[in-house]
Amino acid sequence: MSYPFGKNVLLSSVGFDRLIDAMEEMSSGESLNKAQSYPPYNIIKKNERDYAIEIAVAGFKNDEIDITAEGNKLTVVGKVKADQTGEYLHKGIANRDFSHDFTLAETVIVRSADVENGLLIIKLENVIPKEKLPRKILIGGNSKLVIEEVKEAA
Template identity: 60%
Template sequence: MNYPFGRNILLSTVGFDRLLNAFNDLEKSVAETKSVTYPPYNILKMGEHDYAIEIAVAGFNSDEIDITVDNNKLTVTGKVAQTSDTEYLHRGIATRDFTREFTLAETVVVRSADMQNGLLVINLQNIVPEASKPKRIEIGARVEPRLVREPKAA
């Protein structure tokens, strides 16, 4: 495998294969697609484990927006209902279809979504499992190895 950030980082890591593969996938994705700028968004850190994504969705109704989470990928899709026969003299508010994707860590869950002042606000929480929290290891103490997570079936 070819890692853009060099082989040195691999020498001091154990068990980060999936993370390194995610970096490779991200690099390929950026290279293959042009930069998506619509609609604009913010990612906020609300607390130690709480985050929010704000997406500017002026002109959209809540029934024109679809939010899904699948395999740690949050996808927000907006589809404008073309029901108006209005003739615009100037149309400065962009209300075109869009798809916005965010990759979430395995421990991040979507808590809620709401529309406020033309913004779609998606609240996220990072739930760190007890097994992943730091532990103090006593010198001389023996700890029997245990399987933290069942391997995924192929």
């Protein structure tokens, strides 16, 4: 299945394996249609382990947004409840149903979700298995190699 740029960018950011392909796709002139780009969102890398997805959800109530993490797929769905009172003379603020699917790397887990100032902020963490962490290999005087883990800078 082909995702437009941004749908698999978290996987690319974490694994760096498809980042160049995604950048080429973006620069090749392929544009997102309005349904795929609504509402706008940001993917933020805070540090090596912490990431966040920010989605503009102004006008949505918490019970109108559903977030589901299943395997390495994160789905965010917004459904507007029709409780309009009054007649619009001008309607310039988009307020329609949406669905975004994000493909996460196998090591990324969803930590929490909050709404702040009209932004849905989904906090993610890249949990690196101990065997994948960098290790320093010391050369000793005997035939054994001594291996110790490199301590991460906080």
